[in-house]
Structures are given as structure tokens and as C-alpha cells.
Amino acid sequence: MGKIRLLVLLIFALLSPSTVTGAPIQMPSGWSGQTTFKDDGTFTGCSAEATFNSGVVFYLFVYRNYNLDFAFHNPVWAGAPGKHIDVWLQFEPSPWQRYPAYYFDQTTIYLSVPSNFQDSTTKNLAASTRFHMRFEDFNYDFVPENIVQVLGGLSDCIKNNTPEPSPTASTNKPQNTQSNQGTTEQTATAKTGPSTGTGIIVGGDGYILTNHHVVDNCHSIQFTQEGNSPDRLEIVREDVENDLAILKTDRKFPDGDVAKLRTTPSPRAGEVVAVYGFPFAGILSQSGNIVGGNISSLAGLNDDVRFFQITAPVQPGNSGGPLMDEAANVIGVVNARINDLAVLKATGAMPQNINFSIKANIVTNFLDTHSISYQSAQSTDKLSLSDIGSKAKKFAVLVTCN
Numbered sequence: 001m002g003k004i005r006l007l008v009l010l011i012f013a014l015l016s017p018s019t020v021t022g023a024p025i026q027m028p029s030g031w032s033g034q035t036t037f038k039d040d041g042t043f044t045g046c047s048a049e050a051t052f053n054s055g056v057v058f059y060l061f062v063y064r065n066y067n068l069d070f071a072f073h074n075p076v077w078a079g080a081p082g083k084h085i086d087v088w089l090q091f092e093p094s095p096w097q098r099y100p101a102y103y104f105d106q107t108t109i110y111l112s113v114p115s116n117f118q119d120s121t122t123k124n125l126a127a128s129t130r131f132h133m134r135f136e137d138f139n140y141d142f143v144p145e146n147i148v149q150v151l152g153g154l155s156d157c158i159k160n161n162t163p164e165p166s167p168t169a170s171t172n173k174p175q176n177t178q179s180n181q182g183t184t185e186q187t188a189t190a191k192t193g194p195s196t197g198t199g200i201i202v203g204g205d206g207y208i209l210t211n212h213h214v215v216d217n218c219h220s221i222q223f224t225q226e227g228n229s230p231d232r233l234e235i236v237r238e239d240v241e242n243d244l245a246i247l248k249t250d251r252k253f254p255d256g257d258v259a260k261l262r263t264t265p266s267p268r269a270g271e272v273v274a275v276y277g278f279p280f281a282g283i284l285s286q287s288g289n290i291v292g293g294n295i296s297s298l299a300g301l302n303d304d305v306r307f308f309q310i311t312a313p314v315q316p317g318n319s320g321g322p323l324m325d326e327a328a329n330v331i332g333v334v335n336a337r338i339n340d341l342a343v344l345k346a347t348g349a350m351p352q353n354i355n356f357s358i359k360a361n362i363v364t365n366f367l368d369t370h371s372i373s374y375q376s377a378q379s380t381d382k383l384s385l386s387d388i389g390s391k392a393k394k395f396a397v398l399v400t401c402n
Contacts, residue, residue, distance in 0.1 A: 026159050028146035035157060035399035046157035048150050054140050062154045064162055071110045079103035087111050087135045100369050126151055129237035133386040150208035198277035198321030199223055199399040200259050202374045208247040210320030210399050211335050212238055213243050218401035225397045238369045243335050246368050259395040260377040261360050271295045273384060275312040275334055276392035277321030290389030300356050307356045308332050314355035321396055327381040332357035
């Protein structure tokens with residue numbers, strides 16, 4: 001496998017773990033394309049790439065939900081992997097637009113386009129005879145030959161690999177979805193009928209954050225905020241690798257109903273935390289549940305630094321809910337608990353209070369990448385657990401996947 005093809009798979013793996021190559025896509029001269037799948041056979045999306053005279057390789061990624069991402073690769077670049085930068089693009093004759101991006105590796109820049117494949121960015125690209133890119137001290141011009149045929153091929157690829165769902169098809173999620181070779185289990189509630197999790201209001205203009213596994217493969221999604229009727233949600237962005245999803249509602253939220261994400265100082269091992277969510281919805285109280293605990297480790301399984309290990313109890317239905325400090329600022333998103341039976345079988349001992357949360361810096365990177373504003377705060381006050389619960393009740397919502 002060539003270096004370029006390997007890079008395509010690596011970037012796709014950013015949002016779709018265990019990605020494998022599918023069939024090549026027929027593309028016009030100068031372009032190549034492919035389908036990609038997870039190793040369980042789930043279709044991931046389609047990509048196309050071309051190398052321009054400047055030496056820059058331009059990648060187009062269209063995911064199965066028609067979200068569109070770009071990537072640019074040039075061996076002369078020397079960025080710091082993970083560094084966030086602003087990339088400016090102009091599709092003539094449209095004006096310049098700024099896109100938040102980051103270095104995937106030293107020579108590759110990855111950016112998520114804040115639109116659907118069928119929206120304005122793609123139309124501007126299709127209508128342009130030349131487009132320009134600038135960032136840091138670099139400026140490039142591109143002549144996207146055959147781009148209309150390329151975009152058409154990607155659109156056909158998605159359609160051909162995404163059959164229409166049967167109206168009678170079951171959408172029940174399997175209970176205790178396994179990850180990490182069965183060592184942890186994700187905590188969305190699963191039962192006959194809808195499945196549930198928890199969401200966090202992160203933007204007054206209708207943005208709600210939750211775990212990707214809470215809303216994966218849903219035909220429809222609703223959220224319920226205490227004191228209000230259920231409202232519809234749509235997925236606008238997904239990060240499968242980090243188990244995050246951004247949802248959108250038409251409802252507007254006042255500032256008091258929006259979570260504050262803690263930016264400084266960094267959480268420490270032993271710090272007191274609280275978890276709020278809707279465990280066992282339909283069985284326990286649907287007004288929400290608050291529990292306390294501590295950060296027991298600054299890394300998850302296999303020293304994965306994206307996660308906290310916490311002692312606060314986590315149950316099915318807590319997925320996507322806030323992990324908070326003593327000021328009720330969000331420092332993480334609950335996503336998994338230890339699989340008691342798997343650990344008992346492997347070690348002969350029953351684990352106690354071993355659960356996991358995605359760190360807030362992973363969340364803020366995700367929101368920044370997609371240009372979604374959020375409120376931030378430093379940890380100052382020390383509230384009682386009941387007061388933390390009162391604050392969380394405003395920005396934590398019940399998410400229902402049908």
C-alpha cells in the first residue's frame with residue numbers, strides 16, 4: 001500500500017476506528033477514490049484525492065451521513081501534530097472563508113467543513129475554476145479539474161453503499177455495547193423500544209453534546225429538558241473515535257441553561273467530582289440523578305490520556321452526561337464503565353467504582369474544530385452536591401434514540 005493510500009486510511013480512522021479499504025471508485029483522470037468500511041463491515045464513507053503541481057495532495061472525504069471534510073498533505077510542512085490552526089479557503093468567485101483545522105501529523109492538515117456535502121461549500125467548490133488556500137506562511141492556488149465529476153462520483157458512492165432502510169427494520173441497540181476487547185461497557189440504556197442517554201447543552205443556539213454511541217443508527221432523536229416537552233434533534237457532527245456527537249435543535253436556550261466547560265486549572269487525581277444523568281430512564285426518576293465521587297486516575301484503560309478514571313457510580317443511561325467539578329463546571333463527558341463480569345472472569349475479583357469519562361479538552365477540540373462556540377469557566381466555587389445537581393438540571397437533558 002502506497003504512502004498516500006495509507007494516509008487516507010489514517011485520516012479516515014480519525015473518525016472511524018478499525019477502517020479497512022473497500023472497492024475503488026471510478027474517478028476522472030488525475031483523481032483516485034475509494035470506499036472505506038469498519039472491520040465489522042459497516043460502511044464508513046468515500047474519499048477522493050489528487051496531487052497538484054504545487055506538490056499538495058488534496059483529499060475530499062464524504063461520510064455516510066453526507067458530512068464533508070477536507071485534508072491537505074505536503075511533505076515540506078512541519079507542523080506539530082494536534083496543533084490547531086486557521087485555514088482560509090476561497091472558491092472563486094466566492095469570498096474567502098475561515099475554517100478551523102489542525103495538523104493530523106507534521107505534513108497533513110485536516111479540517112472539517114461546517115456544512116453538509118449537499119450544501120454551499122460543495123456548491124462553491126463545484127462552481128469554481130480555481131481555489132486558493134492560505135495558512136501560517138503558506139499560500140497555494142489550485143485548479144480543480146474535473147471536480148464536478150469527482151463530486152458526482154462521491155455522491156453516487158454514498159448512495160450506492162447506503163441502502164434505504166426498511167420501514168419495519170428494528171433499530172434496537174444491543175445492550176452494553178462492548179469496547180476495549182470487552183473490558184468496558186458503554187452506558188446508554190438499551191431495551192425493547194427506544195434507547196436513552198444523557199446530553200449536555202453547550203450552545204444557546206441549540207447545540208447539545210452527547211456520546212456517539214447514544215445516537216448511532218437512530219431513525220429519530222429527541223431530547224427532554226425538565227419542565228419542557230420533548231423536541232426533535234438532528235446529528236450535525238460525529239467523532240466516532242472519541243465517542244462524541246453534536247446534535248442540533250431549533251430551540252434556543254438562555255445562558256443559564258448552557259453548561260460551562262472548565263478550561264483551567266487542569267483536573268487533578270483525587271479531585272472531587274459529580275456525575276449527573278438519567279440512568280435507567282423509565283425505571284428510576286426522570287428528573288435526573290446526581291452522584292459524587294473522585295478522579296482516581298488521569299488516564300483510562302491502557303493509559304489512554306483522553307479519559308479520566310472516576311469512582312462516581314455510572315449506570316446505563318448516564319452516557320453523554322456531564323462530569324463536573326465542585327463548581328458545577330463540566331470537566332468531562334461520561335462514556336463507559338468497567339465490565340464487571342469481564343474483569344471477574346479475567347482476574348477472579350469483582351471491580352468496584354471503575355468508570356470512565358472523556359476529558360473536556362477532547363470535547364473543546366471537537367467543538368472548536370466545528371466552529372461551535374461554548375461557555376468556559378475556571379473552577380472557583382465549592383458547592384454542595386445538591387447545589388451541583390440543581391445547576392446540572394438546567395443543562396443536562398434526557399436523549400432518546402428511536
